[in-house]
Amino acid sequence: MKTFTDPRLCAAIVDRLTFNGTILETGTESYRLAQTKAKQQRR
Incomplete structure (x- = not known):
């Protein structure tokens, strides 16, 4: 299932969520991103 097809x-949506916000970059890979990549590679 795809959440954002357009x-x-x-x-x-990203523009509105980040407007006037502060984005912190930690220099580490996201745990969720790593898990998603690993799951896709197992298929």
């Missing part, structure tokens, strides 16, 4: 809609 790239423009996804960009608009």
